[in-house]
Amino acid sequence: MLKSGKPIVCSIAAMLMILSTALLMNGSNALAATSGSHPLKDLPVFSSTRNDEWAGAGSPLSLETEPYNGNPALPVDTAETYNGLPSLRLNVTSDGSSGFGWWSVTQADNNWETYSLVPYYANGALEFNIKGAAGGEAFTIGMGDRNYRRDPVQYNTSSIRSSNYVTVTTDWQHVRIPLTDLIPAGSVFDLNQVYLLYFGSANNNAQEFWLNDIKFTSRDQEHSAPFIKVNQLGYSVLAEKYALVSGYADELNAVDGTRFQVKRASDNSVAYNGKLKLVDDYDSQSGERIFEADFSSLLKPDTYYISVAAPGVADSLPFRIGTDVYQPLIVDAARYFYYQRQGIALDAAHAGVYTRGIGHPQDADAPFASGANPRRDVSQGWYDAGDYGKYVNSGAVAVSELAWAYQLFPNEFRDNQLNLPESGNHVPDILDEAKWELDFILKMRDQASGGFYHMVQPTGIAAPDSDATQRLIEDVNGSLTNVRPTDDAASAAAALAEASISFKKFDPTYANTLLTAARRGWDYLVANPNGVAPVPGPYGISDDHADRLWAAAALYRATGDDQFNRYFLDNYQNFASAWDGSRDNPGGVGNMAQTAFLDYLQAGHPDAAARAWFATEFAAWRKPVLARSEHGPWRNTLQDNDYYWGSNGVALNTMHVLAIGTIVLGGHDLRGDVRVGRAVESAMNYILGINPLHRSFVSGEGADSITTIYSTAWSNQGHPGVPKGYLADGPNIYNNPLLSCTTPAKCYLDNDSNWTTNENAIYWNADLVLDATLAAQIP
Incomplete structure (x- = not known):
């Protein structure tokens, strides 16, 4: 599920800086909590470790800096400590020339994320400790927010002077500045989308001082959501x-x-x-x-x-x-993909008020990053998530989940259901929508080898129909060019094979095109048994073995050919760990082994011994999953440390593996297994409001549903809000230290500039379509 290396674009003092971030899902403990009082936690801008930062100065002043995360930043001074914590050293020098200089330090959250001071504002403060080298040092303090739905997007408060709160001496002193002084009441400043804390020059003096333990605090208690x-x-x-x-x-x-x-x-x-x-x-x-x-x-x-x-x-x-509670949600969640389309204008007839021009028309004539191949048309496909990237392996996962929804429950999907430009062509709209992505995947093929290129690079932050920056087909890894990663070939082969089954009834020629490309993708895997490493960037999967198994199973299901059956039988027992019930991430990009088993069991003649092996492994996996659903506090199967980026997708993915595994083994619908049916319902209950935040995590679905989404497209399009049916990634305890939560399931922020908890992604929404369809089977 992890999308690593996600690009974040931010501006600082009229500068655009592109920062690379790495999302960490492992190696961190869940937030600690006790059963006593529930005070708002201190939000650590800088304590023993720092978040992201930028520092600089202008003549005649200079500011001592050191590199940190690709930007100039203040030195961390471990010799000047207070209360056991290091300090930030602000060493301002002057060349003695005339003119009024400046210096500025921008303190941000980790990965330049936004955060909320809403619960802190009334009685909260900015607090820090300070010590001067000579005494009398002075500076200014200000704050900035970021709200893409407002003009201006970034608003900076008027700066206040430190001398109003402290006379700096050579001894450490504690400073407390009320937030109401920093952000005057009635300001347009958006307290729910706080972005930056500034320290800056108050005079033209050379000076040296230290700041220690910078944080936002409040004496108030954290409050419950509506009960x-x-x-x-x-x-x-x-x-x-x-x-x-x-x-x-x-x-x-x-x-x-x-x-x-x-x-x-x-x-x-x-x-x-x-x-x-x-x-x-x-x-x-x-x-x-x-x-x-x-x-x-x-x-x-x-x-x-x-x-x-x-x-x-x-x-x-x-x-x-x-009896029809979930049908409108199925439609809205599936229509999400139309709004994510690249290469088409969204018109009023199909998008209502959410219109826009053609997104990134330059994809129709895109160069390769290496320059080694001719330019080609790689238009169509879906914008993957909050960014403008288009990725073969993540798109394949989303297509697969939509294919499973249709193939298991074709009566839930029909033509003219989603109000698409293709509606009325006698093909179920869900397949028309999947074809938009499938056509893109086909365009990413290398005809000579059968392999697939990984991605069309994401670009800037302008609206999709205004972003004219060059987009590249990425095929470079260090000194290697024309790189076609084998994980993309495996993922594409699997999804194309699955989709061919759906299209066979409606368009046999297209179904054959899909299956031929899937077979050629398999040929590429056979020709590269040791794998081809990914290109740098999101969804770069180095170990392709799980997705090779998926490709073999899907191709065996689609063709019945013995070569695919043999590969599966020779390798499936290597994936016993996929059925370790103690973990709660059953699949996703680069890890589709569980779907491989589901595909294999749907083939015409699965091996009896493999089926029996799977039945045993699945039963062992199913037991703890059902136990967590039935006895977990929120009935969502997530354990305390499972609230990472995409936790909502994990909760849904777990349920569809549970449900489909039960179906392919038992051959019955969800009414035949009450426990599994209830588990699917419970997961949907969690997503749609039975959670500690009292929120429906799907836009427009419920009276207290999310109102924004992290989306480069919608955040910059100028529309009031986002279309219905967008699923947010959900609570995340790992990536945003300035979220004001003390327990895992509350680490969530509904705003349009925070990818750590409020991003969308095509495979999460495909999970939502599939799980809503599963839930709809219970009358």
């Missing part, structure tokens, strides 16, 4: 129906056995009476006490809300009970 969490879309008639009632123990005035009622929204009449059941007195993922309100026996379709007989507990948001 009653429901699936904001609703529940199928025969589904398990529950709400979770949760909050900090000192705020939630409910106990085991507190009465609740489900009421009709139309007339407030009572449809169900029940009692809360304590689930967890202290949950480490949220820091909260959790109760369950179960109303599964309420079967009558209608719109309802929940009322709890406890002081201070407001009624829930409304929700539906019905």
Whole structure:
């Protein structure tokens, strides 16, 4: 699931700086929490380690700097410490010439991310310790935000002077500056999208001083979200129906056995009476006490809300009970891909208010990075995520998930369903949409070898129809040129083979084109048994073995050819670790071994011994997964350390592997296995509002759904908001140290400039389509 090396583009003092970032998913512990008080944590701008930074000066002044993450930054002084922490040294010198100089230091979050000071503002402060070399040193302090939906995107507050708060001496002193002084009330400054903290020159003096333990603080407590969490879309008639009632123990005035009622929204009449059941007195993922309100026996379709007989507990948001709760979500989640299309104008007839011109028309005549091959047309395909990159292996994963949704449940998908330009051609719209990406993948082929180039490089931050920067087909790795990574060939071969099965009924010629390209991709893998390393950049997969297995299984399913069967049988037992139930990341880019098994079991004549082996391994994997779904605090299978980038996608991916594995082994629908059906429903409940944040993580789906998404396209397009159906990546404890969360499941920020928690990606939305389709099978 990890997209490493993701480019982040940021501006500092009218400069554009392109920074490379690496997302770390492993090697970090989940946030610690205790069952006592719940104060807002200190947000560490600089403590023992630093976040990103830029420092510079102008004549006649100079500022001592050292390189850090590709930028000039202040030296970290481990000799000048205070309270056991190092300091930042600000050593300003002058060449003595005339004129008024300047110096400036920009302190940012890790990877130049935005963060929120909303809960800190009323009673919070910027705090730091300071010591001067001579005494009397002075400087200014200011802040900047970043909001792509506003003009100007970046707004800087007026600077305040340090001398109003401290007279610097040669001894360490503590300084506390109220946030209301830094950011005046009524300012257009967006407290939910804080970007930069500035220290700058107040005079033309040479001076030296040290700053230590820079942080934002507040004496306030962290507050609970609204207490009653429901699936904001609703529940199928025969589904398990529950709400979770949760909050900090000192705020939630409910106990085991507190009465609740489900009421009709139309007339407030009572449809169900029940009692809360304590689930967890202290949950480490949220820091909260959790109760369950179960109303599964309420079967009558209608719109309802929940009322709890406890002081201070407001009624829930409304929700539906019905037989078609998930059908609108399937449509919205699938229409997401139309909005992600490259190479087409989004017109009002199909996009409503979300129109734009042709995105990156230059892709129709793109050069290779090496210059070794002629320019070619690599238009079409989907923008992968929040950036403008187009990647073969991640696109293949998304296509695969859409293909599985259609092939398992074709009755859920029809022509004229998604209002696409292709609607009305007698092909289900979901296949028309997949074809937009498949055509791009086909264009990334090397005809001579059968291999596939990895990506069309992402570019700048202008709107897609305004970004005229050169985009390249990346084929360079160090001194190597014309690089066609084998993981891309394996992924493409698998997805093309799967898709050929779907198109055979509607367009046999196109299905044959897909299958021929898949076979040629396999030929390339055979010719390169030791693999071809990836080019630098996102989704660079060095170990292609899992995706080779996927390609073999998908091709065997599509063709029945013995060579693919032999490869699978010779290698499948090497992937027993894929069924280690203690881990909660069943698959994704570069790791599609589990899907390989599902494909193989769908083939016409799977080997009986392989099937039996898989049945045993799957049963062992399924047991802890179901246990986490049934007994985990939020019923999402995620463990405390699983809240990393893309955690929502992981929660959904786990469920579709569980469900499809059950289907291909048992040959029955989800109504035949109540536990699996409930697990799928529970994952959707979590995504759609039954989570500690009380948020639906899908734009436009529910009364408290997310309102923004990290998207270079939509953030710079000038539209008010984003289309319905965009899934955010979800809580993330690893990549943004200035998020004001103390527990894993709350490390989330809904804004348009934070990729760590609020980015979209094509394979996550494909997960959403597939899981919503699975949930829709329960009437």
